[in-house]
Each structure stands twice: as C-alpha cells, then as structure tokens.
Amino acid sequence: MDASLLIIIAVALFVVYAIIQYNRLVRLNVQVDEAFSQIEVQLKRRADLIPNLVETVKGYASHEREALEKVVQARSASTTASTLPAIAAADGALTNALRGLLAVAEAYPDLKASSNFLQLQEELATTENKVSFSRQFYNETVRSLNTAVKTIPTSFFVGLAKVGAREFYEVDDPSARNVPNVKF
Amino acid sequence: MANFRALQSANRRKTFFLLFFMGVLVWFIAYIAIANFGGSGASVVPLAVLISLVSVWGSYYASDKLVLRMTRAQVIQESDNPKLFNLVNEVCIASGLPMPKVAIVNDPAPNAFATGRDPNHALIAFTTGLLESMDRDELQGVVAHEMAHVANRDTLVSAVAATTAGIVALISDILMRMLWFGGGRNRDHGGNQMPIFLAIIPLILAPIAATMLKAAVSRKRESLADATAVAFTRNPAGLRAALEVLARDNTVVQARSSAVAHMYIESPLDASAASRLFATHPPIQERIENLRKMESNPLV
Numbered sequence: 001m002d003a004s005l006l007i008i009i010a011v012a013l014f015v016v017y018a019i020i021q022y023n024r025l026v027r028l029n030v031q032v033d034e035a036f037s038q039i040e041v042q043l044k045r046r047a048d049l050i051p052n053l054v055e056t057v058k059g060y061a062s063h064e065r066e067a068l069e070k071v072v073q074a075r076s077a078s079t080t081a082s083t084l085p086a087i088a089a090a091d092g093a094l095t096n097a098l099r100g101l102l103a104v105a106e107a108y109p110d111l112k113a114s115s116n117f118l119q120l121q122e123e124l125a126t127t128e129n130k131v132s133f134s135r136q137f138y139n140e141t142v143r144s145l146n147t148a149v150k151t152i153p154t155s156f157f158v159g160l161a162k163v164g165a166r167e168f169y170e171v172d173d174p175s176a177r178n179v180p181n182v183k184f
Numbered sequence: 185m186a187n188f189r190a191l192q193s194a195n196r197r198k199t200f201f202l203l204f205f206m207g208v209l210v211w212f213i214a215y216i217a218i219a220n221f222g223g224s225g226a227s228v229v230p231l232a233v234l235i236s237l238v239s240v241w242g243s244y245y246a247s248d249k250l251v252l253r254m255t256r257a258q259v260i261q262e263s264d265n266p267k268l269f270n271l272v273n274e275v276c277i278a279s280g281l282p283m284p285k286v287a288i289v290n291d292p293a294p295n296a297f298a299t300g301r302d303p304n305h306a307l308i309a310f311t312t313g314l315l316e317s318m319d320r321d322e323l324q325g326v327v328a329h330e331m332a333h334v335a336n337r338d339t340l341v342s343a344v345a346a347t348t349a350g351i352v353a354l355i356s357d358i359l360m361r362m363l364w365f366g367g368g369r370n371r372d373h374g375g376n377q378m379p380i381f382l383a384i385i386p387l388i389l390a391p392i393a394a395t396m397l398k399a400a401v402s403r404k405r406e407s408l409a410d411a412t413a414v415a416f417t418r419n420p421a422g423l424r425a426a427l428e429v430l431a432r433d434n435t436v437v438q439a440r441s442s443a444v445a446h447m448y449i450e451s452p453l454d455a456s457a458a459s460r461l462f463a464t465h466p467p468i469q470e471r472i473e474n475l476r477k478m479e480s481n482p483l484v
Contacts, residue, residue: 038277125320126270133278136418141280 021154025161028145032166035138036084039169042131043078043091049127050075050098053120057101060111067104070097084167091131092171098128135169142166187481188414191474195408199341202401206348206394213355213390220383221359228358236350244343248285248300248307251447255297255437257287257309264288268315271324272308275331278416284308284334293435294318297447298330299339306334311437317429325413325423329449332412338405342446345401352394356387363387395462402446402464410471414478424475431468 054068074097078090102124105111112118146165148154158164217225243250252259262269268286276283284298284306294314300306308330318326333339363384414420430450437452445452446464 035280042277122267122270126267126274129274129324130277133274133416137278137280 018157018160021157022161025145025148025154025157025163028141028148029161029163029166031141032138032145035134035141036169038134039087039091039131039138042127042134043087046094046127046131047075047079049120049123053101053124056114056116056120057105057111059116060114061104061108064101064104067097067101071101073097084169088169088171091135095128095131095171098124135171138169142168188411188420188478191411191478192408192415195404195411198404199401199408202397202404203341203344203348206345206352206397206401209390209394209397210348210351213352213386216383216386217355217359221362224362225359228355228362232351232354232358236347236354240343240347240350244339245301247339248305251297251299252287252307252309255289255309257289257307259285259287259307265315267320268310268323268327271320271327272331274324275327275416278328279331279335281306281331281335284331286310288312288315289437291437293437293452294430294433294450295437295452296326296330296449298333299447300334301339302337303334308334313433313435317433318426321419321422322426322429324417325419325426326449328413328416329409329423329426331416332409333405336405336408336412338409341405342402345398349391349394349398353391356391360384360387399462399464403466406465407471407474410475411478414475420475420478424472424479427468427472427475431472 050071054071057064057068071094074090074094078087078094081087081090105117145163149158149163149165214229217228219225221228251257260268265286265288272286273283275281281303284300284303285308287307287309289295289309289311291311292313293311294317296308296310296314298306298308308327310326314326315323410423413423417423427450437448448465450468451463451465
C-alpha cells in the first residue's frame with residue numbers, strides 16, 4: 001500500500017471523527033435550548049393560573065391585600081423579564097410570593113374548603129413541580145454541555161461548532177432549588 | 185457513596201460485569217457441549233441460541249401488549265385520573281422522557297411496574313391499592329422509580345439476561361437428556377471425552393448459576409432505578425416513604441406469576457419462597473436505608 005493512500009485514509013478518518021464531535025456539541029446545545037423553552041412553557045402555565053387563584057383568595061380573604069399584591073406584582077414582573085438571569089430572578093420572586101399567599105390562606109378554613117380552591121390546589125401543586133423540574137432538567141442539560149465544552153476531545157471543536165458554555169438557571173431562593181416538592 | 189450519581193454508576197458497572205459473566209457462562213456450556221458430546225453436541229448450541237432468542241425477543245418486542253394481558257392492566261386516559269397524569273407528566277419533564285402509556289391494575293395490593301421495548305413504547309402501571317394508599321409525594325417517588333426503569337432501558341437489560349440464562353438452561357437440558365438416552369453412543373466412538381459423572385456436574389450447576397446471575401442483574405437494576413428516581417425528583421424522602429408503605433403492607437398482587445415478578449416495584453412473590461440469591465429485588469429494608477442515606481446528603 002503506498003503512502004498517499006494511507007494519508008487519504010487517515011484524513012478521511014479524522015474528518016469522520018471531527019463530524020462526530022461537532023455534531024455532539026451542536027446536539028447538546030440544541031438540547032439546552034429545548035430545555036429552556038420547556039421552562040418558559042411551564043412559567044406561562046403558572047402565570048395563566050394565577051388570576052384564577054387571586055380571585056378565589058380575594059373572595060374569602062380580601063383584606064390580605066399585601067400577600068395578594070405581591071403575587072400580582074411578581075406575576076407581571078415575570079411576564080416582562082427577557083434575559084435568563086432576569087427570568088430566573090422573577091421566577092424565584094413569584095415562587096416566594098405564591099408560597100406567602102398560600103401560607104396566608106392556611107388561616108381561612110372557608111377558603112381551604114371551597115371547591116374552587118380545592119380544584120386549584122392540585123393544579124398549583126403540579127404546576128409548581130413542573131416549573132422546578134423543568135429548571136432542574138435545564139440545569140442538567142447545561143451541565144452536560146459545559147462538561148463537553150471543557151473536556152477533551154470535544155473541547156477542540158468548540159470554535160468550529162461555535163458552541164460555548166451556557167449559564168445555569170439559578171433561582172435566588174435556595175430552598176426552591178433543593179426541594180421541588182411543594183405541599184399546599 | 186450516598187449520592188445518586190455514584191449509586192447510578194456503581195449499579196451500571198455491576199450490571200455490565202454480571203452480563204459479562206453470563207456471556208462467559210454461555211461460552212463455557214457451549215464448550216462442554218462441543219468438547220464432550222461430539223457433533224450432536226455442537227448442533228445443540230445454535231439450536232438453543234435460536235430458541236432462546238426467538239422466545240425472549242418476541243416477548244421483548246411486544247412487551248407492552250403482552251404484559252397488559254398477563255397482569256390484567258387497563259390503559260387509562262388523562263380524564264380517568266388527572267392527578268396521576270399530572271404526576272407522570274412532572275416526572276417526564278424532570279427526565280426529558282416522552283409521555284408513556286399509563287395503566288391501572290384493579291388489585292388491592294399496592295404495587296407498580298414499567299415495561300415496553302423503548303421509551304417511545306413505554307407503559308407504566310399502578311394497582312388501585314397503590315393509588316389509594318399513598319400521598320402525592322410517595323406516588324411521585326413510585327412514578328419516578330418506574331420512569332427510571334424506562335430511562336435505563338430495563339426491559340432490554342432483562343431481555344438480554346433472560347436470553348443468556350435461557351441459552352444456558354436449554355443447552356444443559358438437552359445435553360442431560362442426551363446423556364440419559366443416547367450418551368452411550370459417544371463412548372463407543374472412543375475419543376478423549378470426560379467421564380460422564382464429570383460432565384454432569386457443570387450441566388447441573390450452570391443453569392443454577394445462570395438463574396442466580398439473572399436475579400442479580402434484576403436486583404442491580406432495582407437499586408439503579410431507585411437512584412435514578414432520586415436523580416429525577418431530588419426527593420429521596422418521597423420514594424423512601426412509598427417503600428415503607430409497601431413494606432408495611434402484607435397483601436400480594438392477585439394476578440401474579442414469577443414470569444412478571446421482576447417488573448414490579450416490590451416483589452409480588454412471598455419473600456420466604458425465594459432465597460436471597462434468587463430474589464429479583466434487593467431487600468426492601470436495604471433500599472429504604474440507601475434512600476435514607478441520600479436524604480442526609482446535601483448533594484441531593
């Protein structure tokens with residue numbers, strides 16, 4: 001076998017190898033985008049649920065103005081946030097405001113027993129879990145991408161694939177990150 | 185080693201070695217067949233491989249449909265149990281898996297299982313007893329455990345284990361019959377064959393070893409599913425509480441058979457009937473202990 005054939009084979013093998021690494025990086029990057037849009041879907045779901053909750057609580061506990069106001073404000077702040085850190089911060093603030101409102105609701109047995117509130121309860125529990133699981137899944141995908149960006153051999157192809165390390169989705173409240181399960 | 189990532193990789197490694205040993209066992213029994221039984225022994229090997237492959241892989245491919253029939257599970261729609269669908273949906277978001285089919289088994293004994301050849305054909309089922317006896321967090325733990333089986337491709341892993349164990353059992357069985365009915369023929373030809381009593385020992389022991397290895401694979405996959413469930417929910421306390429409910433309960437699933445025992449979250453067979461080496465599940469107290477260790481770990 002002459003030398004030129006060997007060189008052609010070696011180059012071909014390298015090209016195949018480079019394509020595999022390149023595709024891996026691009027795929028991981030797309031997964032992060034997908035995971036982020038999942039967070040947005042769940043945040044939207046939660047935002048849509050809040051007016052109904054606020055109305056229901058108002059009917060039984062209208063003088064808990066402060067807790068209600070906080071939720072309404074946090075909701076409107078979350079719908080206008082656009083950058084990732086801003087979205088994460090607004091998300092954390094809304095989670096806390098909702099928790100505050102539900103803690104207040106504990107003091108109103110009539111409210112807790114109302115059919116409207118009981119219906120909302122499961123809806124809120126599942127939405128809150130979906131929000132935190134989508135955050136967690138997003139962070140897992142960022143973790144895989146960032147590991148690939150920083151480790152050999154994929155790190156050699158970062159420039160070629162135009163893919164870089166991405167930001168984690170960090171919510172201010174540490175308990176919101178560790179314990180996704182919310183009991184109402 | 186009380187965090188889920190370490191537990192996951194340890195269990196994956198152990199599964200790999202167990203399956204490797206099962207492969208070695210197949211080569212060993214095939215060698216015995218070829219070395220000691222001449223031409224007729226050698227032809228047994230491809231026959232056993234073929235029978236085992238066809239029988240196991242047929243049931244693997246149609247697992248979601250077959251298991252429904254064997255366990256009398258009914259597939260339900262979202263409107264039948266919105267809360268259960270919410271729970272499954274949550275775990276799908278946490279794991280990135282597609283939504284599986286959900287089924288209910290009308291049985292007062294609390295139990296659950298997962299099946300299906302790949303995540304796109306997954307089916308998870310719960311008994312009515314389980315749904316009635318658990319709160320939201322506990323149910324979430326059970327759902328996560330079942331979805332962990334789907335994520336870890338445990339139907340495939342157990343099909344591989346069943347195929348290799350099946351090959352070993354079939355070869356041993358056929359060779360034993362040959363020894364009984366036609367073994368004399370080989371001795372007439374002379375040659376360097378082992379005395380018969382020496383050939384019998386591996387023929388008896390190999391299928392037992394294969395069964396034990398198959399059970400060990402199943403146990404490792406259960407531990408792995410517990411760890412993966414925690415990776416999904418980050419809430420070991422929920423699954424731990426669920427396992428405690430299962431441990432307290434003494435009723436057993438009605439439509440049970442050893443054919444589907446390995447699929448359930450808790451073994452549906454009587455614990456006393458099987459010794460530890462043949463059990464398809466790790467002892468439930470050991471699983472509860474492992475989850476407790478994860479609860480006290482800040483990494484979770």
